[in-house]
Amino acid sequence: MIRVLVVDDEALIRMGFTYILNTVDDIEVVAAVPGGQAVGTVRELHPDVVLLDIRMPDVDGLTILADLRRIPDPPVVAMLTTFDTDEYVATALRSGAAGFLLKDTDPEHLPYLVRTLADGGTVLSSAVTRTVVDGYLDKGAREPSAVRLVSGLTERERAVLVLMAEGLANTDIGERMHLSTGTVKGHASAVFSKLRVTSRVQAALIAERAGLLTPPKDGDTR
Known part of the structure; x- marks a missing residue:
């Protein structure tokens, strides 16, 4: 309930x-x-x-x-x-x-x-x-501070971050990544801690500013 x-x-x-x-x-x-x-x-x-x-x-x-x-x-x-x-x-x-x-x-x-x-x-x-x-995000360039923060994430934590930023709930992320909901919650908690945020929206802003949500440009080796 x-x-x-x-x-x-x-x-x-x-x-x-x-x-x-x-x-x-x-x-x-x-x-x-x-x-x-x-x-x-x-x-x-x-x-x-x-x-x-x-x-x-x-x-x-x-x-x-x-x-x-x-x-x-x-x-x-x-x-x-x-x-x-x-x-x-x-x-x-x-x-x-x-x-x-x-x-x-x-x-x-x-x-x-x-x-x-x-x-x-x-x-x-x-x-x-x-x-x-x-209105609030600069889509023209990545912010170095955001890039540094996401660089501390593991590959799986980064994948969870991207899906969180897309608005997926824990159960949906689990289905997409073939993980249990509990495992997803654990990764999400690690993401919050490493990014020093307290909500998914704040994490999504950092993901956007780090360039994780924008398709790479030609020649960009993210």
Whole structure:
């Protein structure tokens, strides 16, 4: 059972997400609270996944995210927004958010997205993906610091990193590489440690900056 906490200051949003997610057998919304109750509820109920509104009138979603990341064994956090392109997207992803969802996500897709988050995958709406790639990454050259970081990975860890950056969940990576989910989790943990990051999105940014996600140019011997 995947335990989910919904954090939003709009009661209608909390009710809607709760209703949708509680219609499936493997997901349980353990609480749906306004922003001011988020950290205390996480400490009390220990959810697996938190769906967190990034813009709330009384409390900053980014501040809550930072507080949640400091909790031992923190939950997976995906940010919610009503905007196709949010000015805070880069900050949220670099601060450890594992996903960024629009509030008008198709209800039929929402349980799948939560399962992906719980399984260690990255969930980004197409608009957010475009923002990250086009607005925040320099695709013209590799960054030496990123290249140095990925050079410390083993061949298998590098392969896991690339698949994580493509948004695959642990089970999907395991199937692709013919590894158990536990083995994939072990490699992912090693990748995070060696890259000095705390989320898949941060690891994906380093992979992009190191040139791992870009086809090599003619004569480039990566």
